[in-house]
Amino acid sequence: MIPPIVEDTIVYSSVLILLSLGLTLTYMTTKVPNFAHATISIVGSYVTLTVLVLSLISLAREALISQADSQSFYRLIKSFSFAPLHYALFMALGFLLGSLIGVAQYKLVLKPLSQRGANVVQLMIATIAVDMFLLSMLNIYADKLLEYVVSKANELSSIAGFKVNLGVQTRDFILYSYDYSKTLGTQRLVMIAPVMAADLLVALSFVLYRTKLGVALRASIENPSLASTLGVNVDKMYTLAWALSLGLAGLAGSLIPLKYLVNPSTGQLFVLSIFAASILGGLNSLAGAVIGGVLIACFEIPVFNYLSSHLGISSAYRTVIPLLAMALTLLFIPRGVAGLNWKKLFSRVRR
Amino acid sequence: MLKVENLNAGYGKLQVLHEVSLFFPERKISVVIGPNGSGKSTLLKTIFGLTKIYSGKIIFENNDITFLPPHKIASMGIAYLPQTNNVFENLTVEENLRMAGYNLSKEELEARLASSLEFFPQLKLYMKRKARQLSGGERQMLAIAMSLIRKPRLMMFDEPTAALAPKIAHQVLRSIVKLRDELGITIILVEQNARAALEIADKASLLVSGRVIFDGLPKDLLENPELGRMYLGVTSSQV
Amino acid sequence: MPVEQAYSFLLSILFYMGIYTIVVISLNMEAGYMGLPNFGKMMGVAAGAFTTSFFTWRLAMYLHNRLTGEPIVYSDYVRENAMIVSRINEWLSASPGISLFLLLVTLIASLAIGAVIGYIASYPAIRLREDYLGITLLAMAEVIRVIGYNYKPIAGGTLGMQVPDLFRWAGQHRFSASVLIIVAIALIVYLVYQRMLSTPFGRVLRAIRDDEEAVSSLGRDIVAYRKRVISAGTATAALAGALYALYTGSVIATAYDRVTWTFWPWVMMMLGGAGNNVGVLLGVGVFVIARTTIYTYKNMLEAYVPFNVVWLDYLLLSVTIIAILMLRPQGILPEKPIRTVKPLIRQNEST
Structure with missing residues (x-):
């Protein structure tokens, strides 16, 4: 039996790795920190919620067609649990939707603006605008989805002859119970999140270091003007990077509501943890982003847990931890863990 | 081979080249010299389509390339080696060379990779090394090898020996002579x-403040008492 | 619209114009003049409000107890907050002199606290590139808010806190008098900034924005300028925060959010024209009127908007930012007169 705090750390660091990896990759291409990154991942969370809503409605309809009574109906609804197909579906859709939004953000906002000569500050405020836009869209969607759930429930009630309640919220929702596995004795997410993160890491490094496309992408990031004189379509490479990065964000986001409370503005705070992870990793290194993700997760969960139980710090201050880590990184190792000269560090320790 | 006629060009509102007319003959080494800020580098960038051209013409093998974008110019057989940032430092030597043949078919790339390495055999020793770990001279060689993969007929070098030790600089200039003699590249x-540079040159031009002051044989320039004292003296003591 | 309603509508517009002028004029010095991406502008406003909620009642109560000889007895300030403040208010309503003295002290304290917080918050990234500084300031603003929300003695935590009413002496003209004072202070701030930025100081800031290296090669210490500007800017915003708290009569940490106090000020500055102080007034005017109108006619708008009108605010914000950046990045009133005659040169189409 794995202790809950270990489970929490495993899941959280897996999600954080996927997110900070993408943030770092987009930063390396366009050199602008994307403030909309976390909100795009929350779009993935709403994909999962939508998959759940649609599955519950079709399950309820089937149950009512077979003339279930109120008691057996609710037993059925309560026992609903995601099947492998559901996981595949919401992760794939989360990836797809995330990468679509990422490409749109790059093609429709950032690229036209940098062609018009916008500076870094203007590009940053543009990503904030994208964040606000998506935030309002998510809020509107949450309202509409709730209206849809209520109207469907009413429709089903009239068929059933009793009050049907699907037990779904579109704000402050957590889908823990649909992910619980009796055979595992815990959530499936505890297995899925680290396996997905590891697989995607391997896949991403394979693409970047073993394929022609990946080498061209790395070349375009390092020296776009040289790459374009060699016949590489740099714009296409950057589009690919944005698609991949925000696809990973959407996928990670589709897993978040299985363990954490989600509402449209969840990204507003979460983005700070992602930035902290990327900055701790050096903002210019994918390996650094992975290390940063794990470290921030460890600071936020086991380390903070120790602090709050032994020093009596309220758990509400958890938000401050990644920001503190970020500030300390900038003060003492501004180029992050990836910028450290490890050889020199080790030789100093040996002496 | 390449002809530049009454070229006026620069960056935005800042005009650097004034009425520049020059001819670069085939299979010859043409050297362009001049003091700092005279517009020598701008001339190469302009030929490669990287600056703003106000008026004038650039003709390459009877084709007007004046307003072509860089990647089109590159595909016509012109290679441009900037002074710095001419290799990908975070890529290995092999990845760099493969990037240079990005649009080639696999078989063709392998063939050209082999012939390019034939020209710089020492690079074979470093294939898996990152380019940033190479010395300055090795980097220049890698950059030249990368251009060779694209089989250029004209190669333009922007101060390839700057910041190199005299012995290494000499080696680089020697390989440039080899490019002309063995591969027939202009x-x-x-x-x-x-x-x-003038020692290996077939032809020499002197640019001052974006205007052509001298255009002729290297030995005439070296022997010209006035220009030699004013520009060669000054420039060589600055190096 | 009845006269009374029209008057309160007008008062509300004047109030917000005063508050936002103070915030945006200081943001304009930081971002418009110096190119400093202060995405943590709300930090200053929150600092002023928290100074007011933490400090003003203590001083007021001390004076009350000393001057009246009837000490206010309480056991828990947070819980008995309403009672204590109403006792203080009763006393203050008959003492305009003491009220104005408290106002002055509160404003001075806010300025001081704002300057210190601005200095500390920017310190980790003050030597780094703009993007790091922007992320850090955004994150630090969040820290201030998290602390204000969770540490009850500052602003009462989740319940918020009442603050003494320093305008009660004006009786039925309380709102008119307070708006008058706020507008007067905003005018003074505006003139001080206009004056300060038209000296060589303002030119140095612009020079730093346009070419950092050239300025530092001339022997100007850019980091020192950044520190000075961010401290002064945050202190000024704290003034607005204190006035806002005193006008509304209460402080709750959730009211100090990024959208209201960081992003809207940015849009106002960008619309008017970054680096142009008259533009600031224009931007503030346009958006305060637009937002107040939307807020006032919320119910009427609901019939035309197919979603909850609350999200219209976010949509308006994001769409305006993108539109300004795409169509007129220099704003309506650009910093310098633009050249109307294009230089007669042939453009190289290919580059």
Whole structure:
């Protein structure tokens, strides 16, 4: 039996790795920190919620067609649990939707603006605008989805002859119970999140270091003007990077509501943890982003847990931890863990 | 081979080149020298489509390339080696060379990779090394090898020996001569290191403040008492 | 619209114009003049409000107890907050002199606290590139808010806190008098900034924005300028925060959010024209009127908007930012007169 705090750390660091990896990759291409990154991942969370809503409605309809009574109906609804197909579906859709939004953000906002000569500050405020836009869209969607759930429930009630309640919220929702596995004795997410993160890491490094496309992408990031004189379509490479990065964000986001409370503005705070992870990793290194993700997760969960139980710090201050880590990184190792000269560090320790 | 006629060009509102007319003959090394800020580098960038051209013409093998974008110019057989940032430092030597043949078919790339390495055999030793771990001279060689993969007929070098030790600089200039003699490539060489460059040159031009002051044989330039004292003396002591 | 309603509508517009002028004029110095991406502008406003909620009642109560000889007895300030403040208010309503003295002290304290917080918050990234500084300031603003929300003695935590009413002496003209004072202070701030930025100081800031290296090669210490500007800017915003708290009569940490106090000020500055102080007034005017109108006619708008009108605010914000950046990045009133005659040169189409 794995202790809950270990489970929490495993899941959280897996999600954080996927997110900070993408943030770092987009930063390396366009050199602008994307403030909309976390909100795009929350779009993935709403994909999962939508998959759940649609599955519950079709399950309820089937149950009512077979003339279930109120008691057996609710037993059925309560026992609903995601099947492998559901996981595949919401992760794939989360990836797809995330990468679509990422490409749109790059093609429709950032690229036209940098062609018009916008500076870094203007590009940053543009990503904030994208964040606000998506935030309002998510809020509107949450309202509409709730209206849809209520109207469907009413429709089903009239068929059933009793009050049907699907037990779904579109704000402050957590889908823990649909992910619980009796055979595992815990959530499936505890297995899925680290396996997905590891697989995607391997896949991403394979693409970047073993394929022609990946080498061209790395070349375009390092020296776009040289790459374009060699016949590489740099714009296409950057589009690919944005698609991949925000696809990973959407996928990670589709897993978040299985363990954490989600509402449209969840990204507003979460983005700070992602930035902290990327900055701790050096903002210019994918390996650094992975290390940063794990470290921030460890600071936020086991380390903070120790602090709050032994020093009596309220758990509400958890938000401050990644920001503190970020500030300390900038003060003492501004180029992050990836910028450290490890050889020199080790030789100093040996002496 | 390459002809530049009454070229006026620069960056935005800042005009650098004024009425520049020059001819670069085939299979020859043409050296362009001049003091700092005289517009030598701008001339190469302009030929490669990287600056703003106000008026004038650039003709390459009877084709007007004046307003073509860089990647089109590159595909016509012109290679441009900037002074710095001419290799991908975070890529290995092999990845760099493969990037240079990005649009080639696999078989063709392998063939050209082999012939390019034939020209710089020492690079074979470093294939898996990152380019940033190479010395300055090795980097220049990698950059030249990368251009060779694209089988250029004209190569333009922007101060390839700047910041190199004299012995290494000499090696680089020797390989440029080899490019002309063995592969028949036309060379345009922009240099601060004027005397060393003029020794290997077939033709020499002197640019001052974006205007052509001298255009002729290297030995005439070296022997011209006034220009030699004013520009060669000054430039070589600055290096 | 009845006269009374029209008057309160007008008062509300004047109030917000005063508050936002103070915030945006200081943001304009930081971002418009110096190119400093202060995405943590709300930090200053929150600092002023928290100074007011933490400090003003203590001083007021001390004076009350000393001057009246009837000490206010309480056991828990947070819980008995309403009672204590109403006792203080009763006393203050008859003492305009003491009220104005308290106002002055509160404003001075806010300025001081704002300057210190601005200095500390920017310190980790003050030597780094703009993007790091922007992320850090955004994150630090969040820290201030998290602390204000969770540490009850500052602003009462989740319940918020009442603050003494320093305008009660004006009786039925309380709102008119307070708006008058706020507008007067905003005018003074505006003139001080206009004056300060038209000296060589303002030119140095612009020079730093346009070419950092050239300025530092001339021997100007850019980091020192950044520190000075961010401290002064945050202190000024704290003034607005204190006035806002005193006008509304209460402080709750959730009211100090990024959208209201960081992003809207940015849009106002960008619309008017970054680096142009008259533009600031224009931007503030346009958006305060637009937002107040939307807020006032919320119910009427609901019939035309197919979603909850609350999200219209976010949509308006994001769409305006993108539109300004795309169509007129220099704003309506650009910093310098633009050249009307294009230089007669042939453009190289290919580059």
